Amino acid sequence: MAKSSSHASLRGVVGWAATEPRSPAEERLETAVLTPASPTARPGPLSPEQTRRFREVVLVHADAAYNLALRLSRRPDVAEDIVNDAYVRALGAFSNYRGGDGRSWILTIVRNRFYDWLRDQRRKATAPLSRPANDADDDEDWDFPDTEQDDPEEALAKKSQAGALHALIDRLPPRLREVIILREMEEFSYREIAVMTESPIGSVMSRLARAPGALAEAWRAHEAKLGEARP
């Protein structure tokens, strides 16, 4: 199905109605997703049927939402706030729900809320900014300093496999963190990720080629270290 030729054009991947782009950019997909059917339709109180549907379609993805928020923000307290805020918005907009994949929708909102938070951090930042050396995307790769982060040796020495992987992912810039999570943990297709991250599919592909590559090498080093402990 997903041929290289289809990478060129994005069609209705997740079943949301598209609309013309608006600014600010981060609102685009959320509103596109929920374009009211008529000008008078607006977010409002939900009927029991709608809340039932909201539970089925959106609330069930709370774990996925938190997982994304935590890996992006790297701070449990911030992740909780981001998810909470995302669900407030989703609930408010749900009366305009017209079908589609609830998981990609809530994850898109989570992602956008994270970048809002990140922008705030940057504005407030007094600490030296951390910038990756391979900073091709300029500001897009800006990341706040990860105070919780151990040095690389310590990160890899983590006892649990999950802990070590988290540490490795957390060292990547946010644009790579998000594609890793959306692709490897949520298993979205390239096209879906392109829509969710509002990136050309080519950028998604190049990020996906970069991110796992960097991770895979680190992971192999980690496994080699634990070689004796594993069959």
Next chain:
Amino acid sequence: MSGCPDWQERLQGLIDGELDAAHAVEVEAHVAGCAACSEAYADALKLRTALRGEDVRVVAPDILTLRLEAMVRAAEASAAPAAPVTPSAAVVRPFSGGRRRDRALWGFGGAGVALAACAVLAVSVVPAMQTAQLEQDLVAGHVRSQLVGHLTDVVTSDQHVVKPWFGGKLDFSPPVIDLADQGFPLVGGRLDYIGKRTVAAIVYRRGRHVINLFVWPGSGELGPAEAKPGDGYTLLHWTRGGMTFWAVSDVNEKDLQAFRQLLQARIPA
């Protein structure tokens, strides 16, 4: 980066099942002949296995789940005494998951009933093994899907629609891969109940024949892939990527084996 820079994206595309057959073959050929890329490929697969391991994907803390649930309940409560719905709010909006074609298309009529009876009989004489009951369930599921005109709940050849459709209904995410370019077009998906659990049934077509691919998590105690032809029905099972697959169809065994191999090539181990 250990692989060839020029092949990096295509290599990742192969791993992600995002290449068409022609490109996949091309990349596989390169990987086979390039030590660096073959190593990068192995690393990537190892990383994938690790990333999909236990506890890597964290779950929401209970306190957050409770907060969200309370939020939904509050929204419902506030709506309870609401005024009569406005005309605009009353508009029934099309739900994209509800696109359906005429299901009668898939009804096979009387001949199907007779065939079905044969099939069930054929399966019931399979030597009593631990999988006999399961196989019976599977054939019954396959037959039922065609008899009651309930082949699919979501009818679309778009794998990106079928997969999310399963998303909210199952506690696992079955791989949904269209093989139209290989002569096995995806028809849609539905839920089925096999071996005391809800499973994904992904429906393909081969010419006029229907292939039901049943998928659920777990590798079970089943042996390697094997075909069990029986009176017009062929069952084939295998495991991959932590999932159990059963293909059931009345296509010949060779075709079903080809179908399995095509799927295998696109499903990460």
